[in-house]
Amino acid sequence: MKILTKYHGEIEVQPQDVLTFDHGIPGFLEEKQFTLLPLPETAFHILQSMKTPELGFVVASPFTFFKDYDFTLDTTTVEQLGSPSEEEVQVLSILTIKELLHESTANLQAPIIINLATNKAKQVILNNTEYKPKHTIFAQPEHAGQKG
Template sequence: MKIDTKYHGEIEVNQEETLIFEQGIPGFIEEKRFIMLPLPENEWFQILQSTKTPQLGFVVTDPFIFLKEYDFVLEQGSVDLLENPSDKEVKVFSILNIKEPLHLSTANLQAPIIINLSNNKAKQVILNNTTYQTKHLIFVQPEDTDKKG
C-alpha cells in the first residue's frame, strides 16, 4: 500500500508490517496504525509513521542503546492487550525529542512503546512509580570546557 509520510514523502509499504495500536497513542487516540521506517544514514533512529496522517511521524530509538540499565515491569493489562508476548517477542522503543545541537536531544523513558513482534500489536505504556523522565538526555553531556581538572 502507498502512504504519504512526514520524512520520506510518498512510499510503498508492506501492509503486513503495520503496527496496530488498538488504543491509539496518548494524545493521538484516533491513530491506530503505524509503520516503522528507517531514518536514512542513521542506524540508531527510526520513524514511527502513522499510515493515516502524513504529518504524524515520531523519531524513535531503542532506549537500551543509550541506557543499558533501563528496566521496568509491564502491568498485566498491557501484557494482556499485547497478547502475552514472550521476552524474545518484545521490542521496546522510546519517542525522541530531537534538538539542535543533537546532544541536547531527549527520550521519553516514562512512556515506552512496546511492540509484540509476533503479531505487530503495540502499545505506548505510561510507567507509574518510576524515576524515569519524559525528557531524559540520551547523549553523555560534553564536559564543561571552563572546568579545571
Template sequence: MNIDTKYHGTVAVKEEDIVRFPHGLPGFADEKRFVLLPLADTPFVILQSAETPALGFILIEPFSYFPTYEFELDDAAAEQLAIESERDIAVYVILTVADPFDNTTANLQAPVVINARKRLGKQVILSNTPYKTKHRLFPEKAAT
C-alpha cells in the same frame, strides 16, 4: 499500498508491516495504524502514522543508550499486546530532538512497546518509576 510520510516522502508498505495501536497513542487516540521506518544510516526509527503524513515520531531502542533501563510490563498491557514470550517484544522510546542535537532527550517514562510477531503496539506510561519524560541521550555532552 503507498503512504505519505513526514521524513521519507511516499513509501510503499505492506499491510503486514502495519503495527496496530488499538487505543492509539496518548494525545492521538484516533491514530491506530503505524509503520516503523528506519532513518537512513542512523540508529533511529520513525514511528509513522499510516493515515496522517505529518505524524511521525523519532524513536530509538533505549538499551544501547541507557544500559540500566528496565521496567516491568503490567498484566493489562501484556494482555492488550497479546504477549506470549519476551522474544515477541520490541521496546522503543520517543525522542525530542533538540538543536544542538547533543541536547536531544528520550522519554523513558512512556516507552513504546510492540509485539513484533502480532504487530500490536502500545505506549505504556510507567508509574512509580524514577524515569522521566526527558533524559538526555548524550549526558556527557550536555550543553552548559
C-alpha cells in the same frame, strides 16, 4: 499500499509492516496504525502514522542509550499485547531531537511496546518509577557550561 510520510515522502508499506495501536497513542487516540521507517546510518526510526502524513515520531531502542533501563509491564498490558514472550517484544522510546544534538532527549516514562509476532503495539505510561519524559541521550560536550 502507498502512504505519504513526514520524512520519506511517498512510500510503499507492506501489510505485515503495519503496527496496530488498539487505543491509539496518548494525545493521538484516533491514530491507530503506524509503520516503522529506518533513518539510514543511524539507530533511529520514524514511527509514521499510516493515516496522517505529518505525524511521525523519531524513535529508538532505549537500550542503545540506557543499558540499565528496566521496567515491568502490568498483566493487563501484557494481555492487551497478546501475551508475547520476551523474545517477541521490541521496546522503543520517543525522542525529541534538538538542534544541539547533546540536548536531545528520550521519553523513558512512556515506552512503546511492540509484539513482533502480531504487530500489536501500545505506548505504556510507567507509574511509580524514576523515569521521566526527558532523559538526555548523549553525553554533554566537555566544554559545556565553561566560559571560553
